[in-house]
Amino acid sequence: MGAMSTPSADDVLAALDPEQREVALALRGPVRVLAGAGTGKTRAITHRIAYGVHAGVLPARQVLAVTFTARAAGEMRTRLRMLGVPGVQARTFHAAALRQLQFFWPRAVGGELPRLVDHKASLVAEAAARQRLRLDRTGVRDLAAEVEWLKVTMTPRDEYAAAAARAGRVPPDGLDAATVARVVAAYEELKRDRALMDFEDVLVYAVGLLADRPDVARAVREQYAHFVVDEYQDVSPLQQALLDLWVGDRDDVCVVGDPSQTIYSFTGATPEHLLGFTARYPRATEVRLVRDYRSTPQVVGLANALLQRVPASARQTRLRLVAQRPDGPSARFTEHPDDPAEATGVAHAVAALLATGVRASEVAVLFRTNGQSEAVEQALSDAGIPYVLRGGERFFQRREVREAHLLLRGAARAGEGSEGSLPEEARAVLAGTGWDPSSPPGGGAARERWESLQALAALADDLAAAREGATLADLVAELDERAAAQHAPTVEGVTLASLHAAKGLEWDAVFLVGLSEGLLPISYADTPDAVEEERRLLYVGVTRAREHLALSWSLARTPGGRGSRKPSRFLDGLRPAGGSARDGAPAGGGGRTRRAAGPVTCRTCGKTLSDAVARKLGRCADCPSTYDEELYERLREWRREQAQSQSVPAYVVFTDATLTAIAEARPGSSPELARIPGVGRTKLDKYAEDVLALVAGEATVGEHA
Known part of the structure; x- marks a missing residue:
């Protein structure tokens, strides 16, 4: 067989459904594409570009397609090459801006472009030290996030306090807004003195160069005349400012996005540019992609139902997906008595799927916060199921957990705090890491760190309840055993990921865990807008599933604990009329719903068992x-x-x-x-x-x- 032939313009159109074809044919003027999850938006926009080039309407080298991740840009380039248009530029905003800076800076500004730093943490820490602040690693990370947010939202430093209050942002590590602004100023001064720039500066400098130098702007606009922007619901004000300078007074721009998948507002992203596109361009062509090729009708139906209760203001741009795949299994809703039981139930359900031939890499367990991963990691390890943690470190590899583990070991060897109970002793040691019984306000790295340490405090509670007279040495031994059991293979394994990290991915089977009030929506989502973003986060999780979808929650944190938790409000009206299964029984499947299992007790002494190993053995570790x-x-x-x-x-x-x-x-x-x-x-x-x-x-x- 000879080399693959280049498709013709007609060939490109023939591969599209009616709505995708409508996108491909809209080659001139402003175009807004509202594309639901799984509707083939990348296919539509790459075929639009290819059709335009093959039809002689779009010169390949005058097209710039921009997206948000290098992976997405690479996929777009691959598809364009396969469609016979390798000359089209497909890049991230930052990659396109950096390329322009590298070309124009020496002649327009003079001298070398400031050196790009990979990480800003060390500079932020130094800037904080200059303000006589002593911050731990977590505080530095959260402060770096504020530096980034100020830049991408184009907020002046002296307006930080008011802007942060409007956005519901809490200054990190107990700092006040004025102090944050001073640290940011010191950080910028450090970069200037050392001829450095950070990731956000790439866009800031590109905007400044294009705005201040009409000749540079003119040269860029001569190079690029047609623009396609993917994931447009996630653009920040800074990215929009750069796009405006690229486009100039023209209107050949095609934007693609889904307001229902806006989940990154905490980073400065806003859907307002997508939502307001037709107001800005009244004669814009609008196409809606609603044919879902990814998921079964059962998954699609649940996703549609989840968005039925969005505010009236969001309903105009809400997309009702139409499934294109054959029927599949119904979504499963499972209530568990406690967190360990939920994790074990998920592990058993995963094992059952793997036994039917589903590959481990086609299964995902998704959760709201990284602190929820430990129980699932443990349960999968106990079941011998390999897993891969995406977008974060494994629980026992997290720096705060490793440090706390070492401190607990040292305290156990020294016999510290032997007069108190295990929970008291453990909390005294954890306090030395900066842990506090009260959770920090807001999200960010400080919250994630607290959740990890709080999980260790909770483990001490569980061990004390299960084993009378348990000591710090017993807690350290428990931690050693749990850590040793979690070196699972990473090549072919079940994906564990936060809902944010799962964006843009898909699997045959998805397990959504921890769907209770306080976790989803998260406890610090205390405004209507924040709650709606949490709903969209669940929508993203649901739409990651192709065929199998399971949603679960637990009534208590620990075995035998008071079942005071409530299922997430987002599940109201979604669960089948017959109620949810318990402990893995199928919901609405006609079988009898099993009662929730009670606490597991030691067969020797009768005490309640909480840790996974003891529950597996059926007895306390120290019983004969x-x-x-x-x-x-x-x-x-x-x-x-x-x-x-x-x-x-x-x-x-x-x-x-x-x-x-x-x-x-x-x-x-x-x-x-x-x-x-x-x-x-x-x-x-x-x-x-x-x-x-x-x-x-x-x-x-x-x-x-």
Whole structure:
């Protein structure tokens, strides 16, 4: 077969549905495309460009397509090459601006362009120190976020206090607005003295150069005459200012976006430019893409229902998606008694999907905050399911968690605080890291740090409730075991991600966890606009799923705790009339809804078990063990051989706790083996014959060989 031929203009149009074709044919004048999730917006705009070039209407080298991530820009370039138009420029705002600066700066300004710094944290820390402020790593990160927000919103430093109040922003680390403004001024002075620029300066300098030098602006406009802007709902005022200077007094600009997917207002993004586009260009062509090719009718129907309750002001631009795929399974709504039970239920459901042939990389578990990942990480590790954490560090790799772990270990060795209870001792140590019982206002890095440390405080509570007389040494041992169990493979694994990090991605199966009041909407979403952004965040999560969708929440944080939580208000009217399943029973499926499981108790002493290992063993870690040590060693040797043959860590086969439980229970049949936590359907099918043979004292299949 010869080389692939270049498609003709007619070929390009033939590949589109009626609405996408309408986008492709709108080649002149302003165009607004409202494109819902999964409706093929990238296909529409790349085919529009290709059609325009092949039809002789758009000169390829005069087209500039801009988007927000390097990944999206790369995908756009790839598609344009396949459509036979490799000469079109597809870049991020920053990449396009930097290229122009590098070309024009030496001749228009003179000298070398300031050096671009990869990270601003060290400069922000130095600027804060010049103001006699001592900030920890988290405070520096939050202060850097304020520096970025001031620039992208084009807010003067002396107006920071009023602008932050209007936007509902809380100055970081307890600083007042005037102090933040002084640090920003010191930061800018440091950069000037050292001929440096940061990521936002790339846009600031480009705007300044184009605004101050008509000759430069004229040269850029001669180069680019036609503009396409993807994800237009996420543009900031600074990006819009740059776009305006690129376009000039012309109107050949096509913008594409979805107001219902605006979830980055905290970074300065605003949908107002997309929403106000037709007011600015009254004769603009508008096309709505609503045919959803990604998700089943069941997923699409839930997404549509979620947006039915948006404010009246948002309904004009709300898109009602129309599913194009065949029917799939109904979405599952599951209520759990507590957070560990929810995480375990999700792990079991994931294992069931994997057993049907769904690839682990086609499954995602999404949550509102990174602090929610620990329970899910633990449950997946206990089930031997590999995972990948996207957009953040694994819980036990987070700096604040590692530091707290070391402090707790040191305090345990020194015997500090032995007069108090474990929760009191743990909180005293955590206070040394800057942790406070009260959560910080607002979001940001400080909030994420607090949530991580609060999870450690909560673990101390759980351990004290489950084991009378528990000490700091017991807590450290628990942390060691949990950390050791979380080195899961990262090549082919279930994706764990925050809802923000999931934007732009999709999977066959999506589990949305922690859907309770205070988590979604988050507790600090205290204005109507903030609450609606939380609704849009859930909408983004729902629309990531192609076929399988599960939504869950728990009534209490810990096993046996008071079930005072309420499901998210966003689920009102979405759950089936028959109610939600509990502990993984299907909702509305005709089967009997199971009662919520009660707390798991130790079979030896009867105390409530909270940590995952103890629940798996069915007894407290310090209660007498009744396992067969010889059998346990045979199981360990067999596991080692299995792990070597499969090139996976040993715990992926079975964790130590599961092997101990098998050695204690000595199952004599597959049903008995299946009742042991950590032995799901997949592992039962794969390992039951060998394990039962080992329990019976017989040789395994491998040993016969």
